[in-house]
Amino acid sequence: MASRADQLASNISLAKFSQATELKKRLWFTVGALIVFRFLSFVPLPGVDPTVLSQLYSQTRGGVLDIFNTFSGGSLERMSLIALGVMPYITASIVVQLAASLSPQLASIKKEGESGRKKLNQYTRYGTVGLTAVQGYFIAVGLESYGAQSGLQAVVDPGMMFRVAAVISLIGGTMFLMWLGEQITSRGIGNGTSLIIMAGIVAQLPVTLAKLFESGREGSISGLLIFFVMVVALGLIAFICFMERAQRRVLIQYPKRQTRQGLMQADRSHLPLKVNTAGVIPPIFASSLLLMPLTISQFAGNRVAGESKWGDFLLSLNQYLSHGSPVYMALYGLGIIFFCFFYTAVVFNPEETADNLKRNGGFIPGIRPGKNTENYLDYVLTRITVIGAGYLAIICLLPEYLISQAGIPFYLGGTSLLIVVNVTVDTVTQIQSHLIAHQYGDLIKKARLKGRIR
Structure with a gap:
């Protein structure tokens, strides 16, 4: 009986989905935009030899380059037009x-409403x-100096023209x-920036x-170890x-x-406060802030290595901040905790919520x-944010440390799983909301028709 009920419910949902034309348009637009994103990741920068670049990247694989390559969907490995991905936008x-x-x-300016939001978005751009x-x-x-020690040249014609063209293209x-x-x-459906990052991770x-299976073979x-990693990932x-x-x-x-019946009735409702109010934003923010200086030091350090004390300092900085190192893990964890509290404060304002409750009676x-x-809402939100920040830090740091020690690729790390699962859950929730709204719209139309007939 239960299986028949589940099958009937799925058939009803599929029938509603086929009738929701607006939702289908949004889904097709989202899929088309992500396909365009994947096509762009294969368009190389002008003046770069993709074959030589692939050989050099395989030699220097690991560390911060793999992290950046994950979020850009392999664009950094191919040095495409979107090699930097959306990380500069997130950092801004x-x-x-x-x-x-x-x-x-x-x-x-932020309190001006829609006009203030547009001004802040313009500053972000x-x-x-x-x-x-x-x-x-x-x-x-x-x-330009990438691969000089190996005798390979990734740039066909180095010089100022290549630098200008590369900067403009990026x-x-x-x-x-x-x-x-x-x-x-x-x-479309969902948050566009998060979907682009998720599409890059899923593509890799x-x-x-x-x-991974080839290494096992x-x-x-x-x-x-492979079986243990899969079990940990599912868990x-x-x-x-x-x-x-x-x-x-x-x-x-x-x-x-x-x-209407003359009875006095008190209404009750609940104010839901999510344990992880910030969602997937803290790991993305923390990684983007770490990736920006690390990318600069990675490429600049390779160019000036051995020429000055500054070059040696950049190389040592890259070693200390390599993936899985204690310094990197500490900075990454502190960044996640900070942005968890910061973004929660941005998203949820206890003062505004208390004023709205007072205005509506x-x-x-037990609270005046x-x-x-x-103060009570701020107290409750702070306590559950501590749990949420600890959860995010454990999810992101513990798998990354185990994977770096075991030599498993980064793409199976906790941050990647968190982004994929979180964005997927949010997208499915929005799809369900559109389906419910479409169903309510049909009920309202039927009620209006019946009213006209009477």
Whole structure:
């Protein structure tokens, strides 16, 4: 009986999905935009030899390059037009949000509503262009000397013209990805930037699994270790799904109101506070802040290595901040915890929530409206954010450390799983919301038709 009920429910949902034309348009637009993103990852920068670059990357594989290559969907390995991905845009948005919370002028702009949001978005775009230009120049300079020790030349014609062309191409690619993410958010399903990062990770997953099983076949990695990694990955996925749905429900009570039957009835509802209010943003923000200086030092250090003390310092900095090192893990963990609290404070404002409850006559039982309600919400939110920050740090750091010690590819790390699972859950939730809205729309139309007939 249960299986028949589940099958009937799935048939009904599929029937509703086939009737939801607006949802299908949004899904097809999202799929088309992600296909365009994947095509762009195979378009190389002008003046770069893709064959030589592939050989050099296989020799220097590991560390921060693999991390950056994961989030860009393999674009850095091929040095495509979108080699930097959306990381400069994310870094610029971090800077603007931090400045908006610290600067009174930007805070007043933020309170202007839609017009203020457009101004801050424009500042974010300007910052994205500046960061991409800086990173692109250092990448172009590093590419000219990339492989000099091996006797290979990744750049066909080094010089100022190549640097200018590379910087312009990288700026164009990053700005196009930023625009594509905004289009997915407004005309598609889900958050566009998160979907682009998830698409890059998922695109690298088959290659990673093939290399992992090939290593097991060759004997470089034991089959028991591969089985252990798969079990840990499945356990992490289940744990992430559980924690992402965990919430603290705060009871909200409204005063008694008279109904049509003349009865006095008090309304009750709940204010759901997610344990992980920040979602997948803290790991992305923390990695993007780490990747920006590391990318510059990686390419600049290779160019000036051995020529000065500055070059030796950059190389030693890359070694200390290599993937899985204690310094990298400490900075990454602190970044996740900081951005977890910071983004939660940006998303949820206890003062505004307390004012809305007071304006609508709602109150928390045992807590006086106003300032006391604000303090109580802030207290509860801080406590559950501690749990959420600890959960994110464990999910991201523990698998990364085990994988770096065992020599497993980075793409199977906790950060990648967290991004994929979180974005997938959010996207499925939005699809269900569209289906429910479509169903309610049909019910309203039927009710109007019946009213006209009567």
